[in-house]
Amino acid sequence: MKMADEGRRGEEDGGPGAVHQVFVVMESLLEKLKVLNYEEEILAKHNMKNLSRHYFVSSPFLAVNPGEQFFLFTVIAAWLINEAGRPFTAPQEHDEPNATVSNILSELRAFGVKVDFPPSKLKSGQESSPNYPAETTEEESVIEDDAELTLSKVEEEMIEEPDDEEENVMDLEALKLRTCPTDTEASSKPEEILEATVDAAEWSLEVERVLPQLKVTVRTDNKSYLDRLQEDVGKTLEKAKERYQQASGGVTERTRVLAEISEELEKVKQEMEEKGSSMSDGAPVVKIKQSLTKLKQEIIQMDVRIGVVEHTLLQAKLKEKSNMTRDMNATNLPEPATGPFA
Template structure:
């Protein structure tokens, strides 16, 4: 698959397709942990644990490919099929073909080239291992169930005591906490008070006759007024009581109202100052605009003139460029002509051909002299042969004449 086709495929799948490999890797790691791969694979083969990004990103292709083959073979064997455990120096193509054939035997389609698995990382590697892990979980009978969340224990409802109900035990506890604040002279023995109340209660539970009060009301009121300032009853507040929350809300509301009044005054003052400052800035801006209006008009006129000059400059520049091109062509033709003239001048002033001609003439003269010598030798030899033949003929003629 080419790079363009792969990009087109990712565009068709959507922008989140690039992150699908991380989701697959997390699901795969959870399934491997369910299958107890730490003890059966890592400890047995002395390997490091697999992280959540191990097969999603490239770290060490050789190590990742070996881990992929080891996990794939272990999952296939655990799912009921048989495959030899791959070794580190096995042929990777043969190992990948075995794994893909076993994957197809489970009924899982693998519509991608086997070379994708040779890298040891990527979406295809995570897909193959995830499918094998899923088949293994089905083989061992594992089923996914909904999570069971623990029920939260509800706090026991606290009984809110009425502020009006004051028992002797509560008064005793609260007064014991405020001992340090009270003077020792005004200390009230609550135990004696309790015993007295118990006695009164026991006596009143079984009255023999109708009780009549013999206490003077004025003296009783005076005694109450004397003792009342020394009776301090502190009621313990419960943080969970709604009344406490209401009081806190009222306190916060009063604090917010108080702070709002002060803050509102400051904000109004700040608003007025900002408004005045904005008015000053606006008036100064108008004054500056009025002062700079002639300069702006001049600037606009200069800018328009500059644009016209710029257009003329561009036109002249285009003409200069054309003339420069023509000049370069003429210069090239001139250089060619100069080069031809130099070549012809060098050939005319060069004496090498003349020297060669002289040498050739000298050689021809020598060869001519040699030929003349050879011709003379041949003529001399021929003359000697003719003279010898002539002397022989004369000798034969004398010999024939003498016998007669």
């Protein structure tokens, strides 16, 4: 996690260089990490790039990624706690930040480090509190490594010089006790009357530490998610196939109907062309005129014939009338008289 600005502390100390003390602390922290071979133990395993000298320094002139800084800080802190001899599970990216910070502070308290700030300060990195958790854990890890090196060196010397055992006898247990923190001071205190030593600040710290653990983090099962995703994709493909088949059938039917309509349209066009050509031609008009002329001639001939027939009928009637008149006259003539003059 990024380190905080030490300007306030520098003002209290009164030194002008105290403002830049945080940069010196960061460089010292990086040197200790290199001594512990953090490049192979952390960076190589997590596929991370090397830290700059002022990676965890809070400065407006440095471009930072708070999420990446916090995750790298938790990974380094977990690794240092394990190197110091206490088992600590490496945090994951989906873990609760408050719970991770509380677990780290609990391990620091187990080392005997006094923690007088809440976990939120360590997570935000806006105060001076984040400066020393990793540094303190590094010192514990370095001390543990020095103790192991000293013990191995003593054992090698004892093997190489068996004749001088009486002169160079060393109490390994005493060396371990000397290099590791012990509880002798606590046991040497006289017994006192038990009294309540609960402090409100410590109680608040404990509440902040326990509160994130009460949250339930539901982790998604990637396999079930992929199965559901595959099932959804399969259903979607089936629906797409059905719609494609329906659309294909509709297209075939529409294509057939279009062919029929096109054929009928061609027939209509052909008929219209024939009628148009016939209408544009003058032969029918000439035929009609000839027919009318012929019809007029026939009408004239018919009129002549009708006149002849009427004249013939009139003559016949006149002749019949004259004959009737003659007959009537013939019947009405007087008989000749018989007398002296006959």
